[in-house]
Amino acid sequence: MKTRILGFVALAAVAVMLVVALFVVPADLNQGDAQRIMYPHVASAWLGYLSFGVTALAGILWLWKRDLRFDAVAVAGAEIGVMFTAFAIWGGMMWGRPIWGVFWQWEDPRLTTTALLLALYVGYLLFRRLTDDPERRATRAAIVGIVAAVDIPIVHFSVEWWRGLHQTATIGSPDRVLNPAAPMVFVGTLLGTLAAFMLAWLYFMIRRYQLARAELGREEQVRRERIEAARAPHPAASPTEVAR
Amino acid sequence: MPQTTIYVSPRSLGAPDSRPPSVVTTDLARLFAGSPALAGVSLRIEAARTVALLGSNGAGKTTLLRVLSTAIRPSYGRATVDGLDLARDADLVRERVAYLSHATGLYDDLTARENLRFAAAMYRTPEAGGRVARALSDAGLAARADDRVRDYSAGMRKRLALGRILLGQPSLVLLDEPYASLDADGMSLVDHLLTAWRDAGVSVLIASHATDRLAPFLDGRVVLERGLVSAVSGDGVTAEAPSLPGAAPVTEAAR
Amino acid sequence: MSALRADARIALEIARKDAVGELRGRHAIVSTLFFSAVLLLLFGFALGPDSARLAAAAPGLLWLAVVFAGMLAVSRLHLLETDDDALEQLALYPISRRAIYAGKALAGLAVMLLLGLLVLAAVGILFAVDVGAAWLPLVATVVLGAIGIAAVGTFYAGVTVRLRAREVMLPLLMLPVLAPLLLAAVKATAAALAGDPFGDLGAWLQLLVAFDVIMVVAGAATYGYLLED
Numbered sequence: 001m002k003t004r005i006l007g008f009v010a011l012a013a014v015a016v017m018l019v020v021a022l023f024v025v026p027a028d029l030n031q032g033d034a035q036r037i038m039y040p041h042v043a044s045a046w047l048g049y050l051s052f053g054v055t056a057l058a059g060i061l062w063l064w065k066r067d068l069r070f071d072a073v074a075v076a077g078a079e080i081g082v083m084f085t086a087f088a089i090w091g092g093m094m095w096g097r098p099i100w101g102v103f104w105q106w107e108d109p110r111l112t113t114t115a116l117l118l119a120l121y122v123g124y125l126l127f128r129r130l131t132d133d134p135e136r137r138a139t140r141a142a143i144v145g146i147v148a149a150v151d152i153p154i155v156h157f158s159v160e161w162w163r164g165l166h167q168t169a170t171i172g173s174p175d176r177v178l179n180p181a182a183p184m185v186f187v188g189t190l191l192g193t194l195a196a197f198m199l200a201w202l203y204f205m206i207r208r209y210q211l212a213r214a215e216l217g218r219e220e221q222v223r224r225e226r227i228e229a230a231r232a233p234h235p236a237a238s239p240t241e242v243a244r
Numbered sequence: 245m246p247q248t249t250i251y252v253s254p255r256s257l258g259a260p261d262s263r264p265p266s267v268v269t270t271d272l273a274r275l276f277a278g279s280p281a282l283a284g285v286s287l288r289i290e291a292a293r294t295v296a297l298l299g300s301n302g303a304g305k306t307t308l309l310r311v312l313s314t315a316i317r318p319s320y321g322r323a324t325v326d327g328l329d330l331a332r333d334a335d336l337v338r339e340r341v342a343y344l345s346h347a348t349g350l351y352d353d354l355t356a357r358e359n360l361r362f363a364a365a366m367y368r369t370p371e372a373g374g375r376v377a378r379a380l381s382d383a384g385l386a387a388r389a390d391d392r393v394r395d396y397s398a399g400m401r402k403r404l405a406l407g408r409i410l411l412g413q414p415s416l417v418l419l420d421e422p423y424a425s426l427d428a429d430g431m432s433l434v435d436h437l438l439t440a441w442r443d444a445g446v447s448v449l450i451a452s453h454a455t456d457r458l459a460p461f462l463d464g465r466v467v468l469e470r471g472l473v474s475a476v477s478g479d480g481v482t483a484e485a486p487s488l489p490g491a492a493p494v495t496e497a498a499r
Numbered sequence: 500m501s502a503l504r505a506d507a508r509i510a511l512e513i514a515r516k517d518a519v520g521e522l523r524g525r526h527a528i529v530s531t532l533f534f535s536a537v538l539l540l541l542f543g544f545a546l547g548p549d550s551a552r553l554a555a556a557a558p559g560l561l562w563l564a565v566v567f568a569g570m571l572a573v574s575r576l577h578l579l580e581t582d583d584d585a586l587e588q589l590a591l592y593p594i595s596r597r598a599i600y601a602g603k604a605l606a607g608l609a610v611m612l613l614l615g616l617l618v619l620a621a622v623g624i625l626f627a628v629d630v631g632a633a634w635l636p637l638v639a640t641v642v643l644g645a646i647g648i649a650a651v652g653t654f655y656a657g658v659t660v661r662l663r664a665r666e667v668m669l670p671l672l673m674l675p676v677l678a679p680l681l682l683a684a685v686k687a688t689a690a691a692l693a694g695d696p697f698g699d700l701g702a703w704l705q706l707l708v709a710f711d712v713i714m715v716v717a718g719a720a721t722y723g724y725l726l727e728d
Contacts, residue, residue, distance in 0.1 A: 313591060314591065314727075315587055315590070315591060315728065316727070316728045317727055317728065335593060335595070338591060338592065338593040339593040341591075343591060345584070345587075347583045347584035347587070347588075348583050348584075348588075349582075349583055349584050349585045349587060349588025349589070350582065350583055350585065350588075351516070351520055351579065351582050351585055352524075352582045352583070353519075353520045353523045353524040353579075353582075354516070354519060354520060354523075358516075358519065362512065362516050363592075365508075365509070365512040366509065366512070366589075366592035366593075366594055367592065367593065368505070368593075392523075401583075412593075
């Protein structure tokens with residue numbers, strides 16, 4: 001019930017912020033209306049990173065506590081993260097096309113880093129599918145998730161330096177909005193969009209986790225039933241003292 | 245068959261009854277892809293006992309040995325070896341347990357001697373050179389020690405794997421079908437090892453169908469059926485019923 | 500401190516065992532070296548015959564060849580452990596999991612160093628770049644890159660060795676993680692060859708060092724979990 005309320009609130013918040021971003025906030029002087037997509041694009045990218053952090057952390061908690069619910073959180077994080085990351089990349093391309101004239105710009109550090117993040121996520125999800133046994137899968141996925149997550153900051157720095165070498169203007173970044181001189185209305189819109197998307201993220205995460213949890217519960221039920229069935233007396237056996 | 249040289253571990257000294265039990269399992273269960281190979285084994289084997297693990301194929305013998313060796317983790321339940329918890333102290337357990345499985349774990353492209361030298365380095369065996377030579381001769385492989393394992397027959401590999409156990413200082417030896425693939429000489433090697441281990445106070449748990457051959461060496465037997473203990477007998481071996489409600493008790497003879 | 504030394508000795512023994520096994524066995528190291536040469540030839544066909552273009556692309560081509568051939572080489576070392584379930588036996592010895600990782604990674608490093616230096620020489624010849632002039636930073640880059648590829652490759656080879664579809668999973672998992680190493684190594688190589696005009700060679704080498712340290716620590720910390728089942 002509470003989740004449903006959250007869902008409605010999130011939906012409302014996202015709708016409001018989209019209206020603000022698309023119609024209310026003044027357009028960028030240089031880029032015009034195309035710049036408006038920056039707000040959901042950046043928010044989605046940040047939530048993509050957050051999701052992967054959640055997945056990695058959940059993996060660590062599984063290895064420590066051996067509670068499969070943590071693995072359910074991990075898979076939720078990965079799938080929701082793929083969603084937001086893919087949307088962020090799409091948004092980036094939609095933004096780039098009118099501005100740069102091309103869909104992809106290698107010098108945009110966020111776009112390339114986010115693309116790599118997507119590759120890591122997809123690899124993680126495909127890797128999970130190769131193991132059937134839930135505990136083995138959780139352990140293997142946890143370590144793959146941890147090493148991938150550890151890689152993200154390195155990717156970020158390396159791409160930043162890469163971009164830094166070329167002194168071309170950073171057309172695609174929100175830095176123009178996030179510096180102290182920017183008018184409050186831009187910053188406010190960005191933060192507001194982030195907050196709204198975060199509510200949506202939370203809603204999706206909870207729903208996905210509930211699904212995974214229910215699946216776990218079913219599997220656990222089956223396992224217990226099988227163990228009980230194995231322990232039930234079987235008519236054929238009449239075990240006795242084994243003769244020496 | 246020459247004598248076999250067992251290096252007695254300090255842990256195996258002392259009266260067996262004053263030492264912790266070699267194996268204690270509590271409701272040990274392990275599932276593979278949803279289906280239970282072990283369904284709740286609660287077993288206790290006292291120190292310095294040689295025990296046969298019996299049961300038909302698929303009863304869970306190999307799985308039990310693999311859990312005790314730390315090769316796999318249990319799904320439920322706990323176990324201790326020499327009083328050490330398998331989950332918490334796995335590295336300490338590995339110092340005390342030797343496991344001979346169906347697969348020998350030998351490297352095909354190395355010679356027999358090199359395989360044992362490597363094992364000796366892993367066990368940190370003191371005086372490795374001499375012990376390797378003795379293990380090779382005890383296993384009857386001294387003449388072919390410098391041939392690659394790739395060229396060995398299944399029986400020779402088995403003997404080499406048995407020789408490898410001599411490089412460690414286990415207080416519990418787990419053997420999975422030790423007589424399989426062996427000729428008459430190989431089987432006497434196993435017999436000699438069983439005698440030597442018993443004299444050295446080492447516990448041995450053997451999964452095997454060869455009950456007649458093993459009979460003179462055994463202190464007790466455990467019978468597994470569909471992942472549960474269905475009977476035990478002998479000195480120093482006890483079992484309890486699994487503790488899930490609605491479970492069937494183990495036969496009276498077990499108590 | 501003596502626990503560390505014991506671990507180091509175990510790791511060296513494992514590396515030695517791998518080296519002997521691989522050299523004696525299926526001659527895969529030679530095949531991998533030859534494979535990297537074939538890759539370079541194909542790059543020449545794909546991007547040539549304009550030698551100026553090839554010379555400009557040389558740093559990238561060098562590292563692409565090293566990464567792809569290196570991936571194969573390092574994964575082969577884990578294939579050695581499929582002999583009669585040797586990996587399970589290895590995990591049963593009373594040795595620390597870190598030492599097992601370190602041993603296999605060291606063997607991988609030896610292969611990667613050999614591969615890297617040979618590819619460097621080959622690129623010098625095939626794409627007309629003067630590797631002799633800046634040999635010190637170039638060798639440093641190769642060494643740092645080799646460490647990173649060995650560390651990451653050993654980890655993922657262990658992760659995929661017992662899986663079905665391992666031939667495609669290994670590159671799929673490993674290559675995105677190697678992206679920053681590839682970037683830094685290529686940039687460092689290009690800077691070294693050009694005489695470090697912008698002064699960024701040091702920065703890229705530092706990034707490589709950071710990558711190596713982080714990946715070795717992450718690999719050593721998590722590899723043990725692979726061995727339990």
